Amino acid sequence: MSAIANAPAHDHHDDHGHHHKETFITKYIFSQDHKMIAKQYLITGLIMGIIGIAMSVLFRIQLAWPEQSFWIFEALLGDRWAPEGVMSPSIYLALVTIHGTIMVFFVLTAGLSGTFSNLLIPLQIGARDMASGFLNMVSYWLFFLSSVIMLSSLFVESGPAMAGWTIYPPLSALPQAISGSGTGMTLWLVSMAIFIASSLMGSLNYIVTVINLRTTGMSMTRLPLTIWAFFVTAIIGVVSFPVLLSAALLLIMDRSFGTSFFLSDIFIQGEVLSHQGGSPVLFEHLFWFLGHPEVYIVILPAMGLVSEIMATNSRKPIFGYRAMIASILAIAFLSTIVWGHHMFISGMNPFLGSVFTFTTLLIAIPSAVKAFNWITTLWKGNLQMNPGMLFSIGFVSTFITGGLTGIILGDSTLDINVHDTYFVVAHFHLVMGISALYGLLAGVYHWFPKMFGRMMNKNLGYIHFWVTAVGAYGVFFPMHFIGIAGLPRRYYTNTNFPYFDDYADVNVIITVAAIITAAVQLVFLYNFFGSIFFGKKATQNPWKATTLEWTTPVEHIHGNWPGKIPSVYRWPYDYSKTDEHGEYVIKGQDFVPQTVPLQKDEEELNH
Numbered sequence: 001m002s003a004i005a006n007a008p009a010h011d012h013h014d015d016h017g018h019h020h021k022e023t024f025i026t027k028y029i030f031s032q033d034h035k036m037i038a039k040q041y042l043i044t045g046l047i048m049g050i051i052g053i054a055m056s057v058l059f060r061i062q063l064a065w066p067e068q069s070f071w072i073f074e075a076l077l078g079d080r081w082a083p084e085g086v087m088s089p090s091i092y093l094a095l096v097t098i099h100g101t102i103m104v105f106f107v108l109t110a111g112l113s114g115t116f117s118n119l120l121i122p123l124q125i126g127a128r129d130m131a132s133g134f135l136n137m138v139s140y141w142l143f144f145l146s147s148v149i150m151l152s153s154l155f156v157e158s159g160p161a162m163a164g165w166t167i168y169p170p171l172s173a174l175p176q177a178i179s180g181s182g183t184g185m186t187l188w189l190v191s192m193a194i195f196i197a198s199s200l201m202g203s204l205n206y207i208v209t210v211i212n213l214r215t216t217g218m219s220m221t222r223l224p225l226t227i228w229a230f231f232v233t234a235i236i237g238v239v240s241f242p243v244l245l246s247a248a249l250l251l252i253m254d255r256s257f258g259t260s261f262f263l264s265d266i267f268i269q270g271e272v273l274s275h276q277g278g279s280p281v282l283f284e285h286l287f288w289f290l291g292h293p294e295v296y297i298v299i300l301p302a303m304g305l306v307s308e309i310m311a312t313n314s315r316k317p318i319f320g321y322r323a324m325i326a327s328i329l330a331i332a333f334l335s336t337i338v339w340g341h342h343m344f345i346s347g348m349n350p351f352l353g354s355v356f357t358f359t360t361l362l363i364a365i366p367s368a369v370k371a372f373n374w375i376t377t378l379w380k381g382n383l384q385m386n387p388g389m390l391f392s393i394g395f396v397s398t399f400i401t402g403g404l405t406g407i408i409l410g411d412s413t414l415d416i417n418v419h420d421t422y423f424v425v426a427h428f429h430l431v432m433g434i435s436a437l438y439g440l441l442a443g444v445y446h447w448f449p450k451m452f453g454r455m456m457n458k459n460l461g462y463i464h465f466w467v468t469a470v471g472a473y474g475v476f477f478p479m480h481f482i483g484i485a486g487l488p489r490r491y492y493t494n495t496n497f498p499y500f501d502d503y504a505d506v507n508v509i510i511t512v513a514a515i516i517t518a519a520v521q522l523v524f525l526y527n528f529f530g531s532i533f534f535g536k537k538a539t540q541n542p543w544k545a546t547t548l549e550w551t552t553p554v555e556h557i558h559g560n561w562p563g564k565i566p567s568v569y570r571w572p573y574d575y576s577k578t579d580e581h582g583e584y585v586i587k588g589q590d591f592v593p594q595t596v597p598l599q600k601d602e603e604e605l606n607h
Helices: 004-013 024-029 035-065 070-079 089-125 133-156 183-210 225-256 280-314 321-335 339-343 350-362 366-378 387-409 414-419 422-452 458-484 498-534
Strands: none
Touching: 024 280, 035 089, 035 133, 035 422, 035 498, 070 089, 089 133, 089 183, 089 225, 089 339, 089 422, 133 183, 183 225, 183 350, 183 422, 183 458, 225 280, 280 339, 280 366, 280 422, 280 458, 321 339, 321 366, 339 350, 350 414, 350 498, 366 387, 387 422, 422 458, 422 498, 458 498
């Protein structure tokens, strides 16, 4: 798969960006430059993240002090949903639904793949831009449109979707079932259909770019692990996202056109509905066939970013490069054949349950390979403890602690006991939500100089990391215990169950930790937006890294390199490499960029 044949394809791009004058609209709004599109994705994702976190704070306050009056409820939710400042059950379920949707799809999927695939793929493989700049631009604006439609559902009279982020029918299929199954649910489905179109456009673009536009010498085994992660993530997206699109379209038909794909023998208030022959379990299969690969669509890019940042800041080659690639491929394959473990209590045949248990537990092997390789990369390294590195180490911590509980949930016999309790909430927030968020934040701190030409404030980054790290465990670690005790999720109050009275104080502790963790994100936002304008100016290669993106000028140009695209001669992890005399390959420099030819008698490492 040598890329040498691709070199001539770049020649006609050499003067790209110099033959036409860009206006404000073409440069900042309808831009086809992958670097600007990456910034658009990131800032849109951050705004959606603020909204998603704010929603979680609101429903956590309700859980800690149920049925009490709060002025903030009345101010934000209005008299309809919070009469006299007391949150109604319907809006609680709506907040949970939209929070989950925003965080999974609009923050983590777009914030990681949308931002960093766009930023790094052309820069790290040595390409002028994406294969199709126009398709890239359309992909972002469809994502933006889907975000606007999702948020607009908050303002319809009947309320936003109220069926949980998994929108299981029949609740989501019958407009008369609950107020949130009206216009709000229709907007949710339309928004997701547009989001999926955006994701598919982006994924196809990423795949084609990696395969066709690598610079001279950039073979597949010289790609940074970030590119491998983005490439495989895009393939998973192309395979699994259309299945969710089909589920959404069939649900729209059940809701609006009288079909019965997911409905059968429904009674509402004594009225017999005409639906026959459908099955809500079919929807569960379709949803989770995307829903579980979605976990890895979110976590794999974070794994790639963390691998790159750890090697750079350990001043060591990544341990087990080929094993890391193999584990990415294994995770991608296994992620598409484990969806049934979300459905162990749906009446699944016990034999089929045992099959899904086996494939689910199997995925622990490549995950463990990655965890051990990260730890070994850190071992005896010359660690540079900047905020990006701290968030990367935090990622490994939460990935391991969250992953361990996945072994319990992956076993059909054990899962039945804790299904739909806070144990599940604790597991997937740690292993996916917090871990992916740490990967996203690590990436922002590390590549901020490449995005904006300035450095973020390191001390504010330390405050942000330590409060977030302690706060995140403060939120999700206690949830394991109340989950094992049987406390069900998605209930807006548990005061009707005297058995759970003993756990009321735990909910207060969780909520206080959540408020503190949410508040410290304001420090990050201040650091992020302040540094864009007032941060210290970055040098070309502030982290002394080896990969190609740090060979481009600090000032952005559309086309990345002002002259000829550099050729690649070695793998991307030549840190602290010495010759036979124990001297660094480049005297006085503990890293060798990929653009430096191999010296006489020097062997290329890519183990």
